[in-house]
Amino acid sequence: MNADLIRLRAxxxxxxxxxxxxxxxxxxxxRSTAAAKRAxxxxxxxxxxEAAVIRRAAALARASGLPAEDVRxxxxxxxxxxxxxxxxx
Amino acid sequence: xIIVTREDATSAMIDGIREHVESYGVRTQAVDQDxxxxxxxxxxxxxxxxATIAALPGVADVTAWRTPYRLASPAxxxxxxxxxxxxxxxxxxxxxxxxxxxxxxxxxxxxxQMLRETALAVRRAGAGALRGGAxxxxxxxxxxxxxxxxxxxxxxxxxRDIGLPVVSEVLDPRQVESVAEHVDVLQxxxxxMQNYPLLCEVGRVRRPVxxxxxxxxxxxxxxxxxxxxxxxxxxxVILCERGIRTFETATRxxxxxxxxxxxxxxxxxxxxxxxxxxxxxxxxxxPLACAAVAAGADGLIVEVHPxxxxxxSDGEQSLTxxxxxxxxxAVAPFARAAGRGLSASGVAREGxxx
Numbered sequence: 001m002n003a004d005l006i007r008l009r010a011x012x013x014x015x016x017x018x019x020x021x022x023x024x025x026x027x028x029x030x031r032s033t034a035a036a037k038r039a040x041x042x043x044x045x046x047x048x049x050e051a052a053v054i055r056r057a058a059a060l061a062r063a064s065g066l067p068a069e070d071v072r073x074x075x076x077x078x079x080x081x082x083x084x085x086x087x088x089x
Numbered sequence: 090x091i092i093v094t095r096e097d098a099t100s101a102m103i104d105g106i107r108e109h110v111e112s113y114g115v116r117t118q119a120v121d122q123d124x125x126x127x128x129x130x131x132x133x134x135x136x137x138x139x140a141t142i143a144a145l146p147g148v149a150d151v152t153a154w155r156t157p158y159r160l161a162s163p164a165x166x167x168x169x170x171x172x173x174x175x176x177x178x179x180x181x182x183x184x185x186x187x188x189x190x191x192x193x194x195x196x197x198x199x200x201x202q203m204l205r206e207t208a209l210a211v212r213r214a215g216a217g218a219l220r221g222g223a224x225x226x227x228x229x230x231x232x233x234x235x236x237x238x239x240x241x242x243x244x245x246x247x248x249r250d251i252g253l254p255v256v257s258e259v260l261d262p263r264q265v266e267s268v269a270e271h272v273d274v275l276q277x278x279x280x281x282m283q284n285y286p287l288l289c290e291v292g293r294v295r296r297p298v299x300x301x302x303x304x305x306x307x308x309x310x311x312x313x314x315x316x317x318x319x320x321x322x323x324x325x326v327i328l329c330e331r332g333i334r335t336f337e338t339a340t341r342x343x344x345x346x347x348x349x350x351x352x353x354x355x356x357x358x359x360x361x362x363x364x365x366x367x368x369x370x371x372x373x374x375x376p377l378a379c380a381a382v383a384a385g386a387d388g389l390i391v392e393v394h395p396x397x398x399x400x401x402s403d404g405e406q407s408l409t410x411x412x413x414x415x416x417x418x419a420v421a422p423f424a425r426a427a428g429r430g431l432s433a434s435g436v437a438r439e440g441x442x443x
Contacts, residue, residue: 051111055104062100069119073322076116 023078030082037086044086050079090137091164092128093150102147103128109145113137118160121168125149129165131320156355158312160319161326166357174297174325174359177254177273182217184297184327185359189420189429190388192256192299192361193413194220196403197233198240206395208251210410214417215431218274219244219253220390224260225402226280233401241271248273256299256390262290269296279303279331279366282314292321299390301329301363304342308351315358328352328360329390330381332367341369341406344377349384361388365406371397374408375416382423391416 034044054075061071092110094103103126107117115132130137134154143151156162166172176182176190184190193211198204198221208219223240225233236243244255254273259265260281269275274297281287282303291298298318302311315326330349332342344367352360362381364374378389394400394407408416417431424431 047114048112051108054111055108058104058107059100 023081026078027082027085030086034086045083050083053079090130090134090139090142091152091154092130092142092148093152094126094128094147095149096125098126098147098149102145106142106145106147109142110137118165120165122166127164129159129162131159156312157309158316158356160324161312161315161356161358163355163357170357172324172326172357172359174327176218176256176297177248182254182273184361185387187429188217189382189386189424189431190218190359190361191216191417191420191431192218192220192388192390193393194256195222195394195400196392196407197222197225197235197401198243198257199236199401201243201246203395204243204247205251207393207410208247208253210395211393211413212251212253214410214414216253216413216417217388218256219247219251220256220276220392221247222402223257223268224264225258226260226278227402238267241268245271259287259291262286265290265294269294273297274299274327277301277314279306282306282311285317288314288317289321292318292323295323295325297325297327298323299327299329299361301331302333302345302348304332304334306333308348308355312352312356315356326358327388328356328358329363330360330367330386331363340367340373342367344368344380346380346384349381349386353385359387360385361390362386363390365390365392365403365408369406371406371408371412374406375412375419378416378420379423382420382427382429385427389420 037044054072057075058068058072061068092106106128110117110130113136115130115136118129118131119126139151142148171185173186174184182190193216194207204221221244223235223237223244225235227234244257248255256274256276257268257272258276258278259268275291276299277287277291279301282301300315311328315328318326330345332344335343337343344364349360349362364377364381368374368377374391381389392403392407393410393413394404395410397404397407397409400407421431
């Protein structure tokens with residue numbers, strides 16, 4: 001296989017590993033947030049906060065030259081993942 | 090609820106409108122239409138207050154949904170008005186463009202030789218993609234139910250060697266990933282049109298989906314089935330009219346030609362027609378194909394077999410290889426009259442030799 005392609009695929013694998021680590025970190029942070037909300041007597045589900053997270057992600061994507069609509073989709077999936085983790089706490 | 094933004098609305102205003110709606114737990118989808126952004130609210134609209142939204146900066150108009158489906162509705166059509174689905178590398182198979190997409194091949198993959206022979210012949214005649222069932226839903230459990238994984242392997246081999254993208258049916262949510270590894274388009278058959286776990290699963294993979302209308306399904310039910318796939322995240326849905334059950338027994342099903350025209354108005358998704366299942370008889374396939382193209386279909390999916398009399402399924406409605414060439418010639422003037430080209434044939438001829 002072409003040496004450049006091997007190197008580029010290794011780069012993608014490194015980035016994927018970092019992404020999974022970041023997702024794990026995000027889930028862990030969400031679990032802590034769930035505990036903090038419970039301690040404060042607040043509901044676990046917070047749609048306005050989720051909407052603000054998505055808005056921020058879309059704005060960051062746009063500023064980075066990424067397609068904001070696709071990044072929104074990715075973040076809705078991340079939000080769903082962390083929401084499930086919060087509810088499981 | 091559909092929110093039309095002002096032409097001079099900034100990105101920050103549009104973000105603000107969407108954040109407002111989403112703060113009520115209602116997802117949104119935005120599309121650019123004629124210089125303005127249209128935001129579709131996809132959840133339970135009764136949570137939203139129209140007057141409040143109308144007063145937000147950047148909002149020009151707020152209207153209620155006219156249809157029960159949202160993402161499939163023309164209100165959320167992409168720029169250009171129609172969804173264009175690219176199949177495989179997209180060079181020779183495109184649904185929803187000004188070119189007619191013709192998908193042809195055997196009902197079921199029966200073996201390597203018949204599949205290759207059929208693929209070469211349909212490519213030569215101008216087909217843009219190859220169809221072939223590996224997993225076959227049959228009315229009787231004792232009928233031939235396909236070569237299953239071996240069938241998928243043969244389809245993938247054909248795709249590699251002959252250069253035609255392939256379309257094959259998936260029956261079970263558990264099969265979706267493995268079928269998607271071997272084919273370019275995941276077909277949901279008529280019997281599974283309302284198999285919601287299956288629709289959600291094909292919505293999660295990024296492979297175009299060919300969704301056949303259930304034999305007793307209304308057009309609205311078809312569009313709501315498509316909505317499941319779209320809502321799960323897959324925008325590449327091709328609808329397929331394949332005939333519905335009526336009192337008429339002269340044909341296997343009754344081709345609902347009106348559905349083509351209705352769907353062209355009611356959705357931005359491409360619409361193709363399966364004249365083979367509608368007719369159930371080889372001698373009626375070409376006239377029905379011509380009618381479908383004249384009525385505005387974006388494409389056709391046709392059953393073709395080197396020896397229909399020896400076919401292990403649906404032989405009576407399969408065209409021979411030469412009959413398929415005749416169908417392509419017969420359809421061409423109707424395609425031209427409907428403003429469509431058949432250039433896939435030219436591209437296919439330039440494809441890799443087998």
